Amino acid sequence: MFVLVSNYITAIVCLVTAFVIQRIYVKEKNRSTNIKSVQGIQWFSLAIFSWGLGAFLNIVLISIFGFDNQHKIIVSLGVLFSLLNSLFILMSIPSIKHYEKRNLVIRIIERFSNKEVFMIFGGILLMIASVFLISFYGGNQENSSNNVIWLIDIPISLVVAFALLQELNKAFKNRGMQFMYLPTFILFVLIIIAVTHRIFPTENVQNWMNLNSWNTLGIVTALSFKFLFILLFTILLYSWKLLAEKEEQQSEFVKIKERKNKLEKDKETLLIANESHLDTIKHLKSEIQQQKKKYKKLKKSSKVELSDRQKEVLANLGVCGTKKSYTEIAEAMNISVDGFQAHIYQIKKALNVSGSGGKEQLITYAVNNDLLQFATIKCD
Structure with a gap:
């Protein structure tokens, strides 16, 4: 029952969140001239959508078709959507803006095109299908087969989690938000607990812990890291927008300053070269004064903080x-x-x-x- 409730929560929250983030992506795409700068928003929405879709399919298989939550088909679908989620997260990480050296995994990903990355993951999914067929027709016990299937996903999830931890910390550092290091570390720990929880055979767990408590721990951990992941990326998305607006304002500030300096130099040149050009000089003085006022106003307005x-x-x-x-x-x-x-x-x-x-x-x-x-x- 608790598994079904967690699936309902995950499906509702993730699907709604994915829809909202996708709308944000469309809006930012129409406003931005640099599509690559907002491409990560789309990949992030797809990562959330994969969680929601996986939970929705679990609800259908369990409630309508009567499958057990440990059935091979449900476990295999869980591995599939977990890998898709890892893929979309990897695709979204390069769009996290910061000015420090990228993680090794991200540098490797950036060397490939989107098509090539999908082909690599396609090969991984083919291996999963092979393992599933072997475990399904083999003579292994149900839990053992499930554990073998999850072993394919766990290394990828851990690598993605570590890359995500480093990139998030670098991005928050650039934004002066070092206090976010703790939540990102908690996210990393929750991911490790959630993915490693899947490989422990339940018959061994019963020797040192109540099985219901063990299953509850896995469900709560999985829900917690998903919601924390959504929260951190939402904060990052909001801070990225503020940073982009600040950089745009600073760029305009620099352009006005350069224009002011150029006008001042032109004025000095004209004064020395030809005293007869008084009308031109007067016009330049007027333009310089206007630029100074605009410069001062922009400088002052850029520091305005309203309650x-x-x-x-x-x-x-x-x-x-x-x-x-x-x-x-x-x-x-x-x-x-x-x-x-x-x-x-x-x-x-x-x-x-x-x-x-x-x-x-x-x-x-x-x-x-x-x-x-x-x-x-x-x-x-």
């Missing part, structure tokens, strides 16, 4: 600012007008917004910086 309450106020203004007054928005948020205007004042100060068009500037900023997701009111 959660300020993000909420700015988001609500972005949603309803063109249709409602400050008073109406404040009433919808159940706060006083003075409190709302105090927040607006602090936000304007933080964003260096002033002038008669301050409200429109705040609305534009909220829309351009994806702050509408923090809105708590609707504007009908």
Whole structure:
């Protein structure tokens, strides 16, 4: 019963998560000019999907066809989907962004095309099919045959787990998130426990541990590492997006700075070469001043950190600012007008917004910086 419940949980969580991540991949693919930079999101969704599909098939075979959870077909399907999961994880790891040396396994994988990697795993799956046929028609006991089948998957799973541990730690280090080392190590330990749990014959386990407790340990460990895996990759995906946005902003910052320096040099050259070009020099001075203001504004806005309450106020203004007054928005948020205007004042100060068009500037900023997701009111 516990096995069936765990299959239901795995199927629901993994299939829903895979669908959501696939939608994220499609959205990022349409937005990004570099498809390779977001390709790992798709492989990650397929890795999660393989877990969910395997659990769903187990539910069908156990509930509808009455198979035992230790039946050779179920075990063989488990090995198949475990290998597919390992393949998709390997394909997703090269997309984990960091600036340190890659793990040896990942460097080898990067030398092959996607087609070649699939061919290699296809050969491994062929070996599994051969072992399954031998164990099915042989005279070995059921558990012994199952253990032989799992022995093919375990080395691959351990290699993938170790490569994943190293790459995750390097990525989190580059993002200044060294506190994530512990969760990644726990993930590695859970994977080791989960994969090695499969090779111990149950008749030997009964000598030193209750069989129900042993089976519960395996199920809980398997569920735990799957959910932790999803959590870590979700955190990594979110931090990757923030890093990409920061790098894009820094790139724009550098371009503006280079442009400013070039304009200053052009101005000096023109002043020395020909005093008669006063109109041109005046134009360049004006352009330099505009670039300086843009440079200062971008430099200052890149350091802006709004509080959660300020993000909420700015988001609500972005949603309803063109249709409602400050008073109406404040009433919808159940706060006083003075409190709302105090927040607006602090936000304007933080964003260096002033002038008669301050409200429109705040609305534009909220829309351009994806702050509408923090809105708590609707504007009908």
